[in-house]
Amino acid sequence: MLAPLHTVVWLDLSLTLWRVVFRSWRRWRSKELLWGTNREKFWTHLMLWHTADPLLWWAWTTHEKKRCRIVASMANSQWAHLRFVRLTSVREV
Numbered sequence: 466m467l468a469p470l471h472t473v474v475w476l477d478l479s480l481t482l483w484r485v486v487f488r489s490w491r492r493w494r495s496k497e498l499l500w501g502t503n504r505e506k507f508w509t510h511l512m513l514w515h516t517a518d519p520l521l522w523w524a525w526t527t528h529e530k531k532r533c534r535i536v537a538s539m540a541n542s543q544w545a546h547l548r549f550v551r552l553t554s555v556r557e558v
Contacts, residue, residue, distance in 0.1 A: 472548045475535060476558060480528040482521060486511075489520060 492499065493507035509519060539549045552558050 472550060474550045477551050477553045485524050
C-alpha cells in the first residue's frame with residue numbers, strides 16, 4: 466500500500482542554456498546511452514533554423530510555461546492539503 470503524499474519538493478532552478486548545452490555535449494562526447502538505443506545528437510540541438518524541434522528552442526520556450534503551471538497548482542485549493550517546498554538555487558538544494 467502506498468503512503469499518502471504530504472510534501473511536494475519543487476526544484477525551481479533557473480534555466481541556464483549553458484547547462485543544457487554542456488550536458489548535451491558531454492553525453493554526445495561520451496556516447497552515453499540515453500534510453501533504448503538512443504544517443505545524444507549534439508549538433509542538431511544547435512541548428513535552430515534546421516530542425517522542427519531542437520533542444521535549445523524547446524528548453525527556452527517551455528521553461529517559463531512549466532513554472533507558471535506549477536505556481537498555479539500551488540495556489541489551487543485542490544492541493545491545499547499538501548506542503549510545497551520550493552527550492553530556487555543549487556545552494557538551497
